[in-house]
Amino acid sequence: MANRVWAYVDQFKSQALLASWEVVFTGRKLADQLGSGLTVLVIGSHLDALAKAAIEYGADEVLLVDDPSLEDYRASPYAAALAGAVGENKLDIFLFPTTTRGREVAGMAAIDLNTGVLVDVTEIKLDGDKVTAIRPVYAGKLLSEVVCNAKPQLVTLRGRAFEKPVPDAGRTGTVTKLPTVMAEDEIKLKVTGYQAAEGGVSLTDASVIVSGGRGTSNNSAEPPAEITDESEKEIWKAQQGFILINDLASVLDGAVGASRAAVDAGYVPYVHQVGQTGKVVSPDLYIACGISGAIQHLAGMRSSKVIVAINKDPEAPIFKYARFGVVGDLYKILPPLTAAMKERLEK
Amino acid sequence: MKIIVCVKQVPDSAAAMSVEDGKISWGDAPLVINPWDEYAVEAALRLTEAQGGDVIALSLGDENAKEAIKHALAMGCSEAILVNDPAMAGADTQAVARVLAAAIQKIGGADIVVFGKQAIDSDVGATPSMVARLLGWPAVTLVSEIVECTQSEIKASRAMEEGRQQVAAELPVVLSIVKDYGEPRYPSFMGIRKAARASVPEWTVADTGIDLPSAVVTWPNVMAPPEREVTNEIIEGSNPEEIAAKLADKIMEEKVL
Structure with missing residues (x-):
């Protein structure tokens, strides 16, 4: 049967x-x-x-x-x-x-x-x-x-x-x-090729996600002189933050996420977007850096097991959902955090 | 080239949703065109701009759906049709797909039918593939790039877990479009004026030439997600190194790594 x-x-x-x-x-x-x-x-x-x-x-x-x-x-x-x-x-x-x-x-x-x-x-x-x-x-x-x-x-x-x-x-x-x-x-459709995804863990499979938002552009470093356009300057600044985010994600074997604001501003490609018009994710650990926590973003990550928020603004809504919060500058916190996690995970 | 783009009306993505007396409420948030569908309209318009032809916006819904249709018209669609039938309240995805497929046939078919990736209210994302199956056309879903389109064939890239799959499909075809495709245009002033004056024919399900499909999937209950008990703990210290070390210890204690 x-x-x-x-x-x-x-x-x-x-x-x-x-x-x-x-x-x-x-x-x-x-x-x-x-x-x-x-x-x-x-x-x-x-x-x-x-x-x-x-x-x-x-x-x-x-x-x-x-x-x-x-x-x-x-x-x-x-x-x-x-x-x-x-x-x-x-x-x-x-x-x-x-x-x-x-x-x-x-x-x-x-x-x-x-x-x-x-x-x-x-x-x-x-x-x-x-x-x-x-x-x-x-x-x-x-x-x-x-x-x-x-x-x-x-x-x-x-x-x-x-x-x-x-x-x-x-x-x-x-x-x-x-x-x-x-x-x-x-069959009226042929597959003509593949283009592999850029390296890194995919958001939906990730058990750890480190995400960046608008706050990544809050960077005191000055862009190289050849970048003169204001919005290009902003993107350069933010991308330095995403380099730090990527460093932490690599140590944690995690994926890099982003808020819609960060994607719309051109800091990172859309594949990284978490939220109602991006990916809905539910990792074991979600570290939000410079993300204030718009309702669309919260909807996409609120079921994460442990949420950590790093944000300069103590009033940011994300803190209400965070198990651990750090009120501070992600540019100052992320490098020592990456080093500390590396040490603890013996990498 | 004849293109039909299917659009849906949804509560704005910024809406705080709640359940009142068993009914879904979005408070005073506006109803808008499903954000994914704007990419579908954009793709449809760019295809006709390159190939010539018209884009017809098709929607299934009640009076409220007119805002989504107006937006599509304001972006540049040349005409629109609304299937408005009170008997479709509570319809599930397959019933909606059956009515859309029938409406597409009734319109006289198309070279390409375009959808957004999914609707941000129900988050089902199966309507495009169901409509393709009903029409017997190839489904090219999750399109991130249209590489080439002629009168008989479309070449596109699809966003999948592993990267991009490049395909070539014979027309007619059903597409669904993802955000990578490119930013949708804003409606022009002239477009908005034209849309405001446009008359939108309304059809019942019977007008599409099929019997009312019954809903197979039902949703007896909708609820707010359980409140999460989160103990907030702010990590402080005299310098970033100290804060980072404390936070690292706390993360390790959670045993999620």
Whole structure:
């Protein structure tokens, strides 16, 4: 009998994103509660190592759609492969990671399987086979309870919101290869290349984030004489602060974040933006430097476990959310803080 | 080239949200065009500026959605359509996608349909891919750069976790645009005047030619997030080195590293 709980593994170049194993591990728990097995679906190319890992993280059955035409992620053939794998199987719950690809594939699956999708949930409760999930809305300013009144109930899980997956090398399971569904000439999209992200840890995966705001431009150092434009001067000044922020982030194996004000002023690129129109993050440690704490920024980071704020203005709203605050100049505090952390972490 | 850009009305991102009597409230904050959708409008306008053609703004919502539509018109869209049907109150993403896809067909299709990355109210971000699936068109989501666009093909970069994926897709196509694409223009004075005078046809769901899709996803409860009990502790000292050392010890004590 087919399993009633399924999980989808998102991979890139045959490597699973960590959020995928959180999904498999959570799927295992839900399957146990329902007295069902867990089926894990992986779509891509060269997937044998992933199949083995999926079993270690909790799969009883692994379905692989493994074909050279699926090497690069493309929405249509992936969605078609997923719909083909589900076929006539009657499942209750299908979990996905909320990655860029996971979100997209799940959305398309909702159309193909004539159901709905609960996106980016942070909590799941089971009542019989019925899922009630909690998801942040308005970038976490509010929480919404959501249910899907059709089956399968498609759910994408927010990364780092569920239990940390632990592999068990002793587990066993079956691996079945399924045929690919779309022929290359039916696919109206080609992948022509990749440009790797600039170095550094990505914000969504980071367990530590060091962020900078407008306050980084509050720098007494003078820019080199060849910079004459006022806004270029300001950017230069702020970027010296982001160098210090990057130094601390490197020592902590963390990512560099920024407020919208810092991004809009051109200090750092948009990939670093935390907040309602940037990334919503929830690291274990968030160090805000020269960030006053606008409501849009707070919405994007307030669920961080420990918040540290360094700001010259004692009235800055960020201090209300901070476990530890330093009222002071980030240019004076950051270098000794980086040195002190380096010493304590024995780096 | 015919482009349809889908826009949504949302509470301003600066709004402090609350729940009153089980209903979501944004206080006296204004309703604005979804900030992500401004990038979508910008991309649509730049495409027609390069290729020739028109941009139609399409929105699903009530009377309030007119502000989002006016903004899109003021930025330079040539016409707009509002699907306004009280039966769509409480609609979920797939129901919205079905109505938008039907409206797009009713308009007579398009070469390109453009969306913002997601709406900042519901934060679902699945409408573009669902609409693409319903139309049977390629979905090129999270576009950070449009490299080239001809009458038959678009080349674009997509922002993914690992960096940028470069793709080439046959038209017609559904795009969603991210902020890296480039700053949206401000509405011009002439644009605002034109938008104020524009008449916006209103359609019901039946006008789009489909039966009312039912909501599959419902949200029985909305609540404020639990108050976080944070003990604030200000670290002080006689010099930055002393403050830094104290703060470093405190961070280590939290055992988050």
